[in-house]
Amino acid sequence: MSSTIAVDVVRVFTNEAGEHGNELGIVRSDASTSGREQAIAAELGFSETVFVDELGRRLSPDDGGSERTAVIRIFTPVAELPFAGHPSVGTAWWLAHEGSPVDVLLERAGDVRVRYDADRTWITGRASWAPHFEWMPLADPAQVDALDPAAVTAGHHYAYAWIDEEAGALRSRMFAPELGIAEDEATGAAAVRITTVLGRDLEILQGRGSRLSTRLGAGESVEVGGRTVADQRIEL
Structure with a gap:
């Protein structure tokens, strides 16, 4: 590849000792990654790689307050997914670890709500x-x-x-x-x-x-x- 791309790797769903877990690559999207997401995910070879496109805020539909959002895209080595659990949990944790916790991940399938609870990160998905x-x-x-x-x-x-x-x-x-x-x-x-x-x-x-x-x-x-x-x- 022609430019250097930084990838943070986390392990999601570890045990209490921090062992095991599923590797996840996380990339901040920019001009160097645009249109190359699938090729990058294939080169990394993780079961999923996430591209964080945008952080923002919006009005909460529940109480009219403000909620923190992030737009993400999820790729396996061969395809883009509309939703996936371990990338959602891992990215939500990573954003908080980086100082930008979110209330909602905006994914192609829909809005994925996030909850932080002590040492666990929770997301809400739908079976469909x-x-x-x-x-x-x-x-x-x-x-x-x-x-x-x-x-x-x-x-x-x-x-x-x-x-x-x-x-x-x-x-x-x-x-x-x-x-x-x-x-x-x-x-x-x-x-x-x-x-x-x-x-x-x-x-x-x-x-x-x-x-x-x-x-x-x-x-x-x-x-x-x-x-x-x-x-x-x-x-x-």
Whole structure:
């Protein structure tokens, strides 16, 4: 590439010790990135890369006050997404970490509300914004662990089993080869959908050890939240 582009990398949905989590590349959009977003995301190779286009303020539709906004675009290595959970949570956390917390992320799917709560960042999504998944309910977590990503060659597949059904604890893995993602370490959009499917709040253990929490809301809205940590800064 002809110019240097700074990329902040964070890990989203870590455990309490800051381990695991899904890597996310975050780029501030400017003239050097305009029209090159897909190529940059492909070169980075993360499951998603976010481009932060604009920070601003607008009147709140609830109380007429002011709310802080950011316009973002989300790319996998092969396609742009209208909405995704781990990029939304990670970008909201990163903006606050950089001194610019927001109330709403303006994404192509719609307005994604943000809530900060101690060491967790929460966003509210809608099931209809997420891709359609092939659900793979299995008998126990060991069967989820034994799956081979290479055996999945198309579509979006979400495998899950109860760790503790009474407590809402779920073990999961997600495979999306058509998006250039052999296996996603932590998938917020899938967490939104599976929460709607199962009709209850969940505590999800995904991938190698990532942790996602969900809260079922009104209609098709679901909050998904977790911890994010800074990982590294790289340049292209």
